[in-house]
């Protein structure tokens with residue numbers, strides 16, 4: 001049963017709008033939209049369907065759209081980065097780029113009249129933003145140091161690319177997967193440290209050997225939502241790399257055809273797995289696949305603590321280093337993008353990598369060029385050795401641009417960390433994640449300390465506040481943290497965080 005077979009009367013608002021017109025149909029209307037302008041556009045096309053092209057209407061800044069790209073495995077060339085900088089440059093102080101928690105980039109300030117030219121530019125440099133929003137598969141994450149580190153088990157780059165090409169029809173848009181019941185996240189782990197947060201994806205592939213043959217154990221159903229958060233569970237299936245695409249396709253088809261569509265709060269994959277039972281879900285995947293899947297390998301290969309990749313590291317290629325730069329809360333200006341592109345070209349292999357911690361890696365820097373690279377002015381802004389709290393801070397978009405936000409996040413996160421670092425000595429980094437609302441884009445549940453935006457009453461007034469999460473762990477023992485304290489006004493957060501850092505993480509007053 002597909003959604004189009006469901007009687008329209010029983011459909012929710014989003015299913016109705018998809019049944020009326022496929023989101024990808026707006027691709028043919030871009031010239032028209034550019035001509036008539038955002039105010040004259042059909043409201044549903046403007047506020048919803050454009051997201052199928054990765055273009056997001058922002059109620060907070062009407063007329064200035066956000067564009068979400070797709071960067072499989074978080075890899076972008078210097079040419080592509082420069083093209084993004086050129087797009088942003090024309091928007092002056094409205095033009096921001098943000099590295100996202102899915103190893104991806106979003107652009108801000110975009111005008112509808114520029115879209116045809118922007119898409120033309122994207123095509124020229126091999127970029128796509130298609131199907132990056134609404135009921136589609138999000139950016140496919142992979143190991144940020146794939147192909148670079150000696151200890152890796154599998155180079156995830158090609159699989160991430162192939163999977164994206166399959167799902168998006170080589171970036172042109174693919175109606176076979178443009179009407180899922182809800183969003184869908186996929187990650188492929190190739191290293192021992194689970195650098196992709198596999199457990200919070202709807203579908204993730206985890207390295208595991210069977211009889212000395214390399215393959216992946218599959219986990220499914222991980223997700224965060226305002227209503228419910230769950231780590232992924234084992235599908236009890238093991239696949240060789242050559243089968244990853246077919247199995248992903250089969251899982252997506254089962255979800256597309258049988259996923260729950262009546263209530264959007266209960267439409268993510270885990271709800272379907274709950275309803276079917278994991279064994280029946282597995283059997284259904286095999287039916288779509290047309291062959292049985294091998295049971296999971298008894299043990300997987302994730303046995304390292306998670307790394308953040310900031311700093312200077314030897315590659316498996318002799319004489320080459322990769323250098324991880326800290327980008328505060330992932331925010332890039334057009335000038336930063338030009339600088340990163342230049343550094344990657346002058347010192348590296350014209351390639352830039354992104355991490356789910358919203359930072360960048362420049363690979364392939366010859367040892368002989370390292371000293372000169374480290375003296376570049378950009379490294380004063382994007383450090384290779386930031387302070388321990390600065391180093392690990394992650395933040396979602398928040399109230400500056402997101403209409404779901406209950407609080408300002410990115411600017412507040414940086415300001416508060418600076419204040420804490422001025423008063424505390426930290427023996428080691430503590431991962432603090434900010435998220436502006438319960439949608440959890442900033443993943444507070446994976447953090448040492450997670451801060452989730454909320455509204456709080458203080459002295460008879462409603463003020464911005466945060467619920468505090470703790471206990472999130474990543475890497476080999478990944479598991480989700482829980483809410484430990486509710487409704488702390490943001491203006492009172494500093495002493496509360498100081499106490500938590502002193503009592504739980506060995507911080508000392510200076």
Ligand code: SRM
Nearest residue numbers: 100101102104138223224225395396397401402439440441
């Ligand atoms: Fe998210 C919706 C930003 C990662 C869970 N997310 C949104 C929207 C599109 C809401 C909106 O229209 O304003 C946000 C856009 C704000 C803006 O202007 O930037 C938004 N999400 C983000 C980003 C940019 C946060 C960041 O600063 O890094 C991340 C973009 C990733 C990407 O490149 O595609 C982002 N969002 C996530 C993650 C983290 C992850 O994938 O690891 C989650 C939790 C994991 C998950 O999805 O299971 C996440 N976003 C949500 C949800 C809750 C989903 C649900 O099932 O209820 C929403 C709301 C929705 O979809 O209805 C949402």
Ligand code: SF4
Nearest residue numbers: 396402405436437441
């Ligand atoms: Fe917006 Fe909430 Fe996601 Fe932050 S967590 S980007 S505030 S939807």
